[in-house]
Amino acid sequence: xxxxxxxxxxxxxxxVGGLGDVAGSLPKALKALGHDVRIxxxxxxxxREWAEDLGSFSVRIGGGEEEARLRTSSIxxxxxxxxxxxxxxxxxxxxxxxxxxxRFGFFSKSLLDLLPRADFWPDVIHCNDxxxxxxxxxxRTLYAGDERYRPIHTVLTIHxxxxxxxxxxxxxxxxGLPPETWTPEGVEFYGQLNCMKAGIVHADLVxxxxxxxxxxxQTEEFGCRLDGLLRSRSSxxxxxxxxxxxxxxxxxxxxxxxxxxxxxxxEKKAKDKAALRKEVGLPSDANxxxxxxxxxxxxxxxxxxxxxxxxxxxxxxxxxxxxxxxEKKYEDRLAAFATGTPGFAAFLKxxxxxxxxxxxxxxxxxxxxxxxxxxxxxxxxxxxxxxxIVRATGGLADTVADVDxxxxxxxxxxxxxYTPEAFLDATQRGVAFFRKKRGWKALQRRAMxxxxxxxxxxxxxxxxxxxxxxx
Ligand code: ADP
Numbered sequence: 259x260x261x262x263x264x265x266x267x268x269x270x271x272x273x274v275g276g277l278g279d280v281a282g283s284l285p286k287a288l289k290a291l292g293h294d295v296r297i298x299x300x301x302x303x304x305x306r307e308w309a310e311d312l313g314s315f316s317v318r319i320g321g322g323e324e325e326a327r328l329r330t331s332s333i334x335x336x337x338x339x340x341x342x343x344x345x346x347x348x349x350x351x352x353x354x355x356x357x358x359x360x361r362f363g364f365f366s367k368s369l370l371d372l373l374p375r376a377d378f379w380p381d382v383i384h385c386n387d388x389x390x391x392x393x394x395x396x397x398r399t400l401y402a403g404d405e406r407y408r409p410i411h412t413v414l415t416i417h418x419x420x421x422x423x424x425x426x427x428x429x430x431x432x433x434g435l436p437p438e439t440w441t442p443e444g445v446e447f448y449g450q451l452n453c454m455k456a457g458i459v460h461a462d463l464v465x466x467x468x469x470x471x472x473x474x475x476q477t478e479e480f481g482c483r484l485d486g487l488l489r490s491r492s493s494x495x496x497x498x499x500x501x502x503x504x505x506x507x508x509x510x511x512x513x514x515x516x517x518x519x520x521x522x523x524x525e526k527k528a529k530d531k532a533a534l535r536k537e538v539g540l541p542s543d544a545n546x547x548x549x550x551x552x553x554x555x556x557x558x559x560x561x562x563x564x565x566x567x568x569x570x571x572x573x574x575x576x577x578x579x580x581x582x583x584x585e586k587k588y589e590d591r592l593a594a595f596a597t598g599t600p601g602f603a604a605f606l607k608x609x610x611x612x613x614x615x616x617x618x619x620x621x622x623x624x625x626x627x628x629x630x631x632x633x634x635x636x637x638x639x640x641x642x643x644x645x646x647i648v649r650a651t652g653g654l655a656d657t658v659a660d661v662d663x664x665x666x667x668x669x670x671x672x673x674x675x676y677t678p679e680a681f682l683d684a685t686q687r688g689v690a691f692f693r694k695k696r697g698w699k700a701l702q703r704r705a706m707x708x709x710x711x712x713x714x715x716x717x718x719x720x721x722x723x724x725x726x727x728x729x
Contacts, residue, residue, distance in 0.1 A: 391457025472497030534619025
């Protein structure tokens with residue numbers, strides 16, 4: 259099968275969060291299953307190297323023709339098409355520009371217009387989140403009369419429903435969406451263009467990144483005002499759990515660690531803990547469990563709970579290290595708290611290498627998310643034998659089981675209510691388990707035994723593509 263995998267991020271070329279991990283690793287797993295998969299990505303400012311220049315191509319947009327360039331790169335043997343349009347993409351960051359609508363509207367449109375230049379006609383275009391979600395809508399309308407495009411099917415994966423890409427009608431017109439799509443059944447959403455909705459309405463199939471989140475987004479609480487639409491499409495909606503790249507995240511071979519280890523040499527992990535403490539400036543204390551967090555610092559990730567419970571967590575005799583960037587109000591609280599609190603360290607930056615060392619050197623990993631489509635942090639921490647403390651929502655509920663509730667299969671500590679007290683209670687249970695010592699190593703090994711590589715999920719995606727082709 260020929261698949262064009264379109265995303266706004268793909269590790270290691272460009273990564274902001276989990277979407278980057280997925281786009282950098284799922285295509286590789288699909289390739290291993292024998293498929294011809296190619297990634298499409300904007301050529302951002304941080305991407306300064308490429309293999310080939312395939313020349314310019316025109317993008318029919320804004321009522322005229324705009325020139326763009328197509329370059330190629332690769333990620334672990336998977337070909338990457340880089341869409342080059344310097345005035346839109348040659349900037350230091352991936353997102354958070356005023357003209358993101360135009361940037362990703364252009365990207366979505368270019369996914370279709372680059373095909374003749376690439377001479378690649380995919381069976382499936384796999385779109386990811388709102389940044390590429392206009393492509394299915396354009397394919398089914400503007401390109402409906404073009405025979406070359408008619409055999410192409412589309413799948414849209416929702417990685418986070420909170421970000422839908424809402425813009426004025428002018429963007430819909432500029433992108434070339436025909437006026438008849440401007441209805442509540444089409445791309446219009448309370449007077450605005452909703453890119454995610456456009457994708458949900460027009461893609462052959464839609465999925466999200468965990469079975470539980472696929473259910474949750476059909477409810478008012480998690481549906482971000484699209485729950486009605488998603489309920490009406492429930493027969494073409496599924497949840498496929500994300501995996502992680504076992505080559506990138508591998509404690510046995512991770513060159514960024516002070517000490518590598520495996521399930522059978524788990525005691526060596528203590529060296530990573532000691533090295534991490536040194537690196538982040540936490541005092542050594544044989545009795546203190548080390549709690550790590552690597553996360554966007556946002557409401558979604560449970561920062562209200564973290565900030566409120568932190569003093570009590572430290573009173574348990576635990577140490578905490580946080581790595582992340584995000585909303586200023588939380589960053590300020592964390593920074594203020596870190597000053598003069600010996601058991602707490604905060605690094606408000608993006609740092610891939612430190613992230614690896616936190617996953618390896620911590621005893622526990624904190625992920626008290628308010629909602630969580632899949633979550634990769636807890637999956638990575640399991641791989642490193644670092645016991646996750648999570649809230650039972652979305653993919654966290656699908657990957658972590660509570661030890662106290664299920665002593666044989668449990669691989670972490672889980673709480674349900676979104677309150678600082680419930681979070682503290684789960685942390686307290688975790689710390690008590692750690693201190694008891696009996697069963698701790700077995701728990702770490704059980705965490706490491708979870709098989710959350712892409713193998714199984716990539717096969718599910720292939721079945722999903724096959725269903726799209728048959729639709
Ligand atoms: P998100 O909702 O942000 O996509 P996920 O848990 O799915 O959350 O994925 C987050 C990914 O980004 C993980 O690989 C995590 O290690 C990484 N990450 C998040 N913040 C940072 C940071 N400040 N530095 C390094 N890596 C980070």
